[in-house]
Amino acid sequence: MAADHRDSILDDSLLAVAISMVVTAASASASILQTLVIHAPDVNGRLAVASELLNDDVPWLSGEEFLTLRASSRLVHPKVSSAVAEKLGVRSLRLSLVKSSLEQNFFDSSQSASGKVESFGQAESLTNRLKTILDLYPDGSPILNELIQNADDAGATVVRILVDENHYRTESLMDARMEFLQGPSLVVQNDSTFTEADFKSLASVGQASKLDRLATTGRFGLGFNATYHLTDTPAFISGDYAVFFDPHCSFLPGATVNQPGIRIRYPKSDLNRAFANQFEPFNHFGFNFAESYNGTLFRFPLR
Secondary structure, X not given: OHHXXXXXXXXXXXXXXXXXXXXXHOOOOHHHHOOOOOEEEEOOOOEEEHHHOEEXXXXXXXXXXXXXXXXXXXXXXXXXXXXXXXXXXXXXXHHHHHHOOOOOOOOOOOOOOOOEEEEOOOXXXXXXXXXXXXXXXXXXXXXXXXXXXXXXXXXXXXXXXEEEOOOOOXXXXXXXXXXXXXXXXXXXXXXXXXXXHHHHHHHOOOOHHHOOOOOOOOOOOOHHHHHHHOOOOOEEEEXXXXXXXXXXXXXXXXXXXXXXXXXXXXXXXXXXXXXXXXXHHHOOOOOOOOOOEEEEEEEEEOO
């Protein structure tokens, strides 16, 4: 059909057949789909290779810059569902917005102060590693003890603990799968701010970075991981950064086994406007997405 009609607009009957065919094709296994070049109709009814199309899965975005982005992109036909589009290899506009900053070098001092996102995570073989750590750190109140110890280690003078029973909106998230993280959570705040060394220590699941600081109560930096008794996806805000961990790579956009998380430099970022619901659960203890946070705010969505 693509060869016969090339760049012409399909009539209604052919368009219906094309949509039916791509829906059928999407039911094939991933291994088969990888061997095929599949065409799909765009928003105007012209056929194109699926991987050259973009799926408009952020319909709530209506600002001028997003209208311009849509106008400059070749969108898949709206009757092709997001689930079908993803299986066929159509790119996600939502994921493109998130990943547009993933390639930026966060640590390059020549970069401007605009909002950036980088792959960031505890890059070991985490599920096995965490299982071992959880055997060493029991469930229950010791989890709070560990969080207080970590705050003390960082020089904090105040720790606040909140059980947030709210269910937050799910319309505008960085990934649709993150709707499962918008429910009740444990929120823990302290008045210290992460240093770059603290970020690195946490991302390495604490190994030897603190062994030369035996007098500190957070000696091995492993205590934070006791929170995995409660949650699959710990997250926190500190200074200019928001960090999300996803060891199972089940929720975060772009999370991989090697980098199972993301770190966002959020001041001056457009992400809050694009994905407003994502950051609503952090609006406690004076946090304001538009400004650097003078402290650390942990959020643990309850499993």
